[in-house]
Amino acid sequence: MAVVHRSVLPIRSQEDIVRVRKATRESAVVQGFSLVEQTKIVTAASEIARNTLDYGGGGEVEVTLFSEPPRRGVRLVFSDKGPGIADIEQALKDGFTSGSGLGLGLSGAKRLSNEFSLQSKVGEGTQVTIARWR
Amino acid sequence: MEKIPILKMGRFLLVTIQVDMHDQLAMQLQEDLTDRIVAVRARGVLIDISSLEVVDSFIGRMISNIAAMARVLDAETVVVGIQPAVAITLVELGLSLEGVRTALNVDRGMAMLQQQLAAEQG
Structure with missing residues (x-):
């Protein structure tokens, strides 16, 4: 995988979520995504960024623009050092929430991405990776 | 503090969301709208999200909440201008x-609200 560009953004406030959306949009545009593809990855990024803030107590996201001919894409790795997720299978179900949301964040982001993975350890934190390519 | 403006047009309220809202701003809009519905006895709310x-x-939940709250306050909500990519x-x-x-x-959207109001007034 050739990394075209890599940057790290903090996720410490609601304004940071807006910045993550903006950075993801810009990355998707650079990679030549269609408007629908852009919207899908930006929406997925927004969901995961909010989880990082609300459930993980904040963290960061690493945004990577990559090229794997013939594919070009954007990969986002969100990490926090929050409480972690005890039951990952349950967390990925539509409608499950431990907070006040709709429970669509993780499952929805997974549907909107070409690649999705979640690693979590109780008491240590959570790492969510999403990617989309064209 | 930044706020989303709410315009009054006759018996209706018009909100045009033109910025990428952070969560608190969306919550604030929900509160402001319900206050305004009561204050001006609005019968309808039109939310234009064509710039979103x-x-x-x-944000989706906020839109659903506004519609539900408005209904309880005897006002109809119509959301207009959803972009195709956003709908998908x-x-x-x-x-x-x-x-x-x-x-x-x-x-x-405005025609929809007017029809609704006319039908109720018979």
Whole structure:
């Protein structure tokens, strides 16, 4: 995988979520995504960024623009050092929430991405990776 | 503090969301709108989201909440101008905005509200 560009953004406030959306949009545009593809990855990024803030107590996201001919894409790795997720299978179900949301964040982001993975350890934190390519 | 403006047009309120809202701003809009509905005895709310490039589950929930709150306060809500890419993404995300009436643009949304009001007044 050739990394075209890599940057790290903090996720410490609601304004940071807006910045993550903006950075993801810009990355998707650079990679030549269609408007629908852009919207899908930006929406997925927004969901995961909010989880990082609300459930993980904040963290960061690493945004990577990559090229794997013939594919070009954007990969986002969100990490926090929050409480972690005890039951990952349950967390990925539509409608499950431990907070006040709709429970669509993780499952929805997974549907909107070409690649999705979640690693979590109780008491240590959570790492969510999403990617989309064209 | 930044706020989303709410315009009064006759018996209706018009909100045009033109910025990428952070969550608190969306919550503030929900509160401001319900206050205004009561203050001006509005019978309808038109929310124009044609400038919104992203509607995630949080914003989607806010829109559903506004429609539900407005209904309790005897006002109808119509959401107009959803971009095609946003509509596709919303459905894939799993959000169908149930209970929210939609129209293609402001003109048609306004016509919808006027028809509703005329029908009630018989």
